[in-house]
Amino acid sequence: MQFIDLAAQQERIGDKIKSRIHEVLSHGKYIMGPEVKELEDGLRNYVGVNHALGCANGTDALQLVLMAWGIGPGDAVFVPSFTFASTAEVVALVGATPVFVEIDEFTFNMDAACLESAIKSVIQQGELQPKVVIPVDLFGLPANYQAILPVCEEYGLRVIEDGAQGLGGERNGVKAGAFGHAATTSFFPAKPLGCYGDGGAIFTQDDELASVLESLRVHGKGYDKYDNVRVGLNSRLDTLQAAILIPKLEVFPQEVIDRNRVAARYSEAFANHAGIRVPHVPAGAISSWAQYTLVVEDRARLMKILAEKGIPTAVYYGKPLHMQTAYKDNPVQPGGLLLTERLSDQVLSIPMHPYLDEKTQDYIIEGVFDALKKSA
Numbered sequence: 508m509q510f511i512d513l514a515a516q517q518e519r520i521g522d523k524i525k526s527r528i529h530e531v532l533s534h535g536k537y538i539m540g541p542e543v544k545e546l547e548d549g550l551r552n553y554v555g556v557n558h559a560l561g562c563a564n565g566t567d568a569l570q571l572v573l574m575a576w577g578i579g580p581g582d583a584v585f586v587p588s589f590t591f592a593s594t595a596e597v598v599a600l601v602g603a604t605p606v607f608v609e610i611d612e613f614t615f616n617m618d619a620a621c622l623e624s625a626i627k628s629v630i631q632q633g634e635l636q637p638k639v640v641i642p643v644d645l646f647g648l649p650a651n652y653q654a655i656l657p658v659c660e661e662y663g664l665r666v667i668e669d670g671a672q673g674l675g676g677e678r679n680g681v682k683a684g685a686f687g688h689a690a691t692t693s694f695f696p697a698k699p700l701g702c703y704g705d706g707g708a709i710f711t712q713d714d715e716l717a718s719v720l721e722s723l724r725v726h727g728k729g730y731d732k733y734d735n736v737r738v739g740l741n742s743r744l745d746t747l748q749a750a751i752l753i754p755k756l757e758v759f760p761q762e763v764i765d766r767n768r769v770a771a772r773y774s775e776a777f778a779n780h781a782g783i784r785v786p787h788v789p790a791g792a793i794s795s796w797a798q799y800t801l802v803v804e805d806r807a808r809l810m811k812i813l814a815e816k817g818i819p820t821a822v823y824y825g826k827p828l829h830m831q832t833a834y835k836d837n838p839v840q841p842g843g844l845l846l847t848e849r850l851s852d853q854v855l856s857i858p859m860h861p862y863l864d865e866k867t868q869d870y871i872i873e874g875v876f877d878a879l880k881k882s883a
Contacts, residue, residue: 508858508867510819511697515862516755516762523754531750539725540746542753547708549756554674554684556710558717561744562724565671565693565707570597571742572667572689572709573639575719578603583635585625585664587617588827588839589847590643594669595828595837604635607829607839609846611651613787615800615854617642619654625840626662635838639665644673644683646823646856647699647766647795648788652678652686667691670710675699675763675795683795684710694752699766699795700759702748765861766796769868773799773857776872782879798823799859801875805882806855812878813857818871821856 509515517524531540543561550559562568578584580602586594588607595605606629609621617640626637640659642650652668659666666687670676673683674692684690692698694706711717719737722728727739774785784802788794800823803809810820827847828834858871 508817508819509860510821510858511860512862513696513701515860516758519862520754520758523757524751527750527753528747531746537746539743540749542746542749543744546744546749546752546756549753550684550708550710553756553759554682554690554710556685556690557712557714558710560709560717560720560724561749562707562709563740563742563744564705565691565695566593566597567724567740567742568691568693568707568709569593569641569667569669570600571720571723571740572691572716573597573601573603574723574739575716576639576665578638581636582638583629583838584639584641585622585637586641586828587643587645587847588829588844589615589824589851590645590669590828591671591824592828592831592833593671594641594643595834598641599833603638605828605834605837606635607827607834607837607844609840609844610645610850612846612850614648614651614789615645615786615850616648616650617655619651619658621840622655623658624842626658626664628841629838630662637662637664639667641667641669642687643669643671644676646786646800647672647676647797648786648792649673649676649678649683649686651789656687671695672698672797673795675759675766677793679791688713689716694748699763699797700752700755702751702755704745704748706744706748706752708744762861763793763795766859767793769859769861769863770794770796770799772865772868773872777801777875780876780879782882783875796859798856800854800856802850802853803855803879804853806853808882809855809875809878812881813874816874816877818874819858822854823856824854825851827851
C-alpha cells in the first residue's frame with residue numbers, strides 16, 4: 508500500500524508525460540524552454556492571477572519574494588512554527604528574524620488573533636521592524652486570509668501565501684495562490700501537483716514585483732545574462748519538469764475533486780469516534796488534501812499497530828520549528844506556543860491520494876478502528 512500513489516497517476520497520463528518529455532529531448536531547449544512559458548500560462552489561468560513564474564523549488568519561491576521586497580536584517584517576518592523548515596529558513600537566509608505564531612486548533616493554520624498579539628509584542632519591544640507575514644496553507648487548506656489580511660493591512664505588513672501544500676484549495680471562491688501580495692507553491696513530487704524532481708512557482712497580481720522576480724530567478728539579469736542589475740539566484744524551473752507538469756495540470760482539477768471524495772469518506776467514517784479527531788474544513792473552503800491528518804491519542808502505539816497491518820502513516824510535524832536547534836532562540840508570540848507543541852505530539856497522517864479506491868480505503872478505516880481498540 509502506498510502513502511501517496513504516484514504510479515497510479517502515471518498509469519492514467521503516462522503516455523502524455525512521455526510524449527512531452529520526448530518533445531523536450533527533440534528541441535533540446537532544456538533551460539527556460541517553451542514548456543516553461545506554457546506551464547506558467549496554465550498556472551496563471553488556473554489560479555486566476557496576472558503572473559505565474561516558475562522557479563527551481565518552493566523554498567526558492569519564498570526567498571525570491573523576500574529578496575524582491577528587500578527584506579533583511581532588523582526585519583521581523585511572522586511565520587507559524589507548525590510547518591516545514593522552509594517557511595522560516597528563507598527568512599533567516601535573507602538575514603531577517605522569524606517570529607513564531609500560534610495556530611488554530613482545528614485547521615492547523617495561523618491564528619489571526621495570535622498574529623496580532625505577536626505583531627504588537629514586536630512593536631512594543633522595539634528591536635525589530637514588522638515587515639512580512641507568511642501564513643501556510645497547511646495540509647491543503649488555505650489559511651484564514653479573511654481574518655489575517657485585515658490585521659496585516661492595519662500594521663502595514665506584506666503577505667506571502669505559502670501555498671506549497673495548498674494549490675487546488677479555495678476560500679470563498681478564491682483559489683490558493685491568489686491570496687496576499689504574493690503566493691508560492693512547490694512541485695515536490697509528493698505535493699498535490701508535483702513534478703518528478705524539484706520545482707516551484709510564484710504567483711502575484713503585481714506587475715512590478717513580477718518583473719523583479721523574473722530578474723532575480725536568473726542571477727539578477729537585466730537586458731541579458733551579462734547585464735546583472737541586482738544580486739539574484741540561479742532558480743529556473745527545468746524545461747523537463749515543466750513538460751511533466753503540463754499534463755499533470757490538465758487532470759489536476761479532477762484530482763482535487765477525487766481527493767475531496769476520499770477525504771469525505773474518511774471524515775464520515777471517523778466523525779464522533781472516541782480517541783480521534785478529523786480535520787476541519789470551514790464553510791466556504793475547499794482543501795486540496797495534501798495530507799489527511801488526524802488528531803489522536805497514543806500516536807506511537809497506533810502507528811505501530813497500523814504498520815503491522817501494512818498501512819503506512821506519517822507525522823507532519825513531529826517537532827515544531829521553535830523547538831528545533833536552528834530556531835530555538837527565535838522569538839515566539841506572547842504566552843508561547845502550547846497548542847502547537849501539543850498538536851505536534853498528536854497529529855497522524857494516513858494515506859491520501861486521488862487514486863485511493865474504496866476497497867483499500869475501507870481497509871485503512873477498519874485498520875484505524877482496530878488500532879484504536881487495541882490502544883484503549
